Amino acid sequence: DVKVTQSSRYLVKRTGEKVFLECVQDMDHENMFWYRQDPGLGLRLIYFSYDVKMKEKGDIPEGYSVSREKKERFSLILESASTNQTSMYLCASSLTGTGGWGNQPQHFGDGTRLSIL
């Protein structure tokens, strides 16, 4: 089974801090994704990566950056945390199969519930 592991289930940080969220997948997937999930707003894509050192902005990249130095690891960075970044953060990965990476199911981690005080 595919396993996507997020480093923390719960995290509390202070405004202005630099925050790192880590995600590791063990199935050699090319593609990795970071989402945030908020009540009433659903899942929104922050950034995704289709290869090592490659990244693409999603719908809400402002205030975030990402790093993918190794294929199995995708990091989300909050450069200067703010209270409106309090949310559930979900990491996912997928293969690139026939027809492209959108044609493969995404496998999700259990999420990191981040609180910014």
Next chain:
Amino acid sequence: KQEVTQIPAALSVPEGENLVLNCSFTDSAIYNLQWFRQDPGKGLTSLLLIQSSQREQTSGRLNASLDKSSGRSTLYIAASQPGDSATYLCAVPPSGNTPLVFGKGTRLSVIA
């Protein structure tokens, strides 16, 4: 811009009932449609992926159908069980290399 809607937002049924969850999308030019399950405080689990050329997919007690021309998909759950209680989300990628657009989900409660 593609929009995905799931109605109702919440549904409560007695154990054993067959039920249907609905998903609609505004642009019929989709590549596939995916159904996910999310348990409280957890990530998403992929349930079914229907290719745009297919009409339905089945996995155990789950059957998902797709009608591209009308912009609709349904997830049919047979003989519901309390363990089916979760939020069910549908999502579509507009093309083979574009991100998924998610609906906001239907929260299902199956009462024993």
